[in-house]
Amino acid sequence: MNGTAPGRLYGVGVGPGDPELVTLKALRVLRASPVVAWFAGPGRASNARRVVAAHLHDDQAEVALVYPVTTGAVEDGSDYEGLLAAFYDEAAVRLGALLADGRDVAVLCEGDPFFYGSFMYLYNRLRDGFETEVVPGVVSVVAGAAAIGAPLVCLNEALTVLSGTMPADELAARLQASQAAVIMKLGRNLPKVRAAVERAGLLDRAHYIERVTMDEERLARLADVDPAAAPYFSMVVIPSAAAAAR
Numbered sequence: 001m002n003g004t005a006p007g008r009l010y011g012v013g014v015g016p017g018d019p020e021l022v023t024l025k026a027l028r029v030l031r032a033s034p035v036v037a038w039f040a041g042p043g044r045a046s047n048a049r050r051v052v053a054a055h056l057h058d059d060q061a062e063v064a065l066v067y068p069v070t071t072g073a074v075e076d077g078s079d080y081e082g083l084l085a086a087f088y089d090e091a092a093v094r095l096g097a098l099l100a101d102g103r104d105v106a107v108l109c110e111g112d113p114f115f116y117g118s119f120m121y122l123y124n125r126l127r128d129g130f131e132t133e134v135v136p137g138v139v140s141v142v143a144g145a146a147a148i149g150a151p152l153v154c155l156n157e158a159l160t161v162l163s164g165t166m167p168a169d170e171l172a173a174r175l176q177a178s179q180a181a182v183i184m185k186l187g188r189n190l191p192k193v194r195a196a197v198e199r200a201g202l203l204d205r206a207h208y209i210e211r212v213t214m215d216e217e218r219l220a221r222l223a224d225v226d227p228a229a230a231p232y233f234s235m236v237v238i239p240s241a242a243a244a245a246r
């Protein structure tokens with residue numbers, strides 16, 4: 001121990017892509033943090049960093065946490081979980097050393113840190129040793145509903161949130177039982193997801209939403225989309241039928 005008070009770990013949600021959807025609190029924490037960390041795929045820029053790039057300053061140290069594999073590329077493979085666990089262990093050691101040295105660390109997170117966000121794995125590893133704080137962000141799902149102009153859920157309805165990585169039968173069964181639904185993590189899962197939506201009889205209500213609120217945003221009816229070509233930042237939204245009818 002060097003006698004310095006340890007730093008604080010922040011998970012900072014930066015929203016779905018539009019820099020105007022970054023909260024005032026996220027900006028304050030980000031500007032005040034001497035260390036800013038972000039996740040990125042191998043050979044790729046960090047999307048979360050891009051959202052707040054204009055607010056970073058030269059006095060800040062940046063830590064790139066580069067995933068060992070492309071997200072989704074081997075998601076069904078047996079050693080994917082092990083590779084990722086080792087990656088998060090190592091990332092936690094790196095950030096832990098900076099925190100122990102008395103430096104606050106802000107980890108940038110797309111959308112919200114605790115909504116399918118990788119930050120949670122760092123949080124789990126570091127929360128017992130250091131003060132932690134999560135700054136919530138605008139979730140891509142609600143940005144998606146806003147972009148297509150369709151209320152998601154109303155009154156006593158339930159919203160089903162699904163991952164495109166789920167097996168096809170389970171996806172179809174859960175969709176059949178849903179009043180409104182969102183399917184995240186499309187990418188190479190889109191053909192399976194589209195088939196499940198069709199099996200559930202929901203294709204005419206399903207919207208395909210790509211890179212919502214970013215400059216490259218694309219909105220379409222799922223029925224009109226080529227299922228072979230979905231990027232990682234895409235989702236399907238099936239909004240409430242009841243809300244549309246009221």
Ligand SMILES: C[S@@+](CC[C@H](N)C(=O)[O-])C[C@H]1O[C@@H](n2cnc3c(N)ncnc32)[C@H](O)[C@@H]1O
Binds near residue numbers: 114212233
């Ligand atoms: C690991 S999850 C992270 C979700 C994020 N933490 C949030 O709160 O929105 C990644 C998935 O979120 C969805 N996603 C995130 N940002 C998006 C965007 N701007 N446009 C469309 N989908 C997005 C996609 O389905 C993507 O595969």
